[in-house]
Amino acid sequence: MILPILLTVITGVGFQIAELGGFEDQFRWMIRWHKGDFGYIDFQKSYPFLNAAGLLFLAITGISMWWKMRRRKTVLAND
Numbered sequence: 001m002i003l004p005i006l007l008t009v010i011t012g013v014g015f016q017i018a019e020l021g022g023f024e025d026q027f028r029w030m031i032r033w034h035k036g037d038f039g040y041i042d043f044q045k046s047y048p049f050l051n052a053a054g055l056l057f058l059a060i061t062g063i064s065m066w067w068k069m070r071r072r073k074t075v076l077a078n079d
Helices: 002-020 028-035 047-078
Strands: none
Touching: 002 028, 002 047
C-alpha cells in the first residue's frame, strides 16, 4: 500500500529538481510514472485511488497503534 505513495513522492520531487536544473526533457519519464503511466500498464485512472487507499490504510493503522500505546500507558499508570 505504501509503494504508490512513495513512487508518487519520489518521482514528483525528482522531476521538480530536474526541472529546476533545466533537465526536464531527459526526465519526462518521471512525470509519466508520477501520473501512473508505466508504459504498457496505464494506471492513470486508478492511480489516485491507489494512493488514497494507501494513505487511508497508513492513517488507520497509525491511529490504531497510537491508541493502543495510549491505552497501555493509562493501564500501567493505574497499577
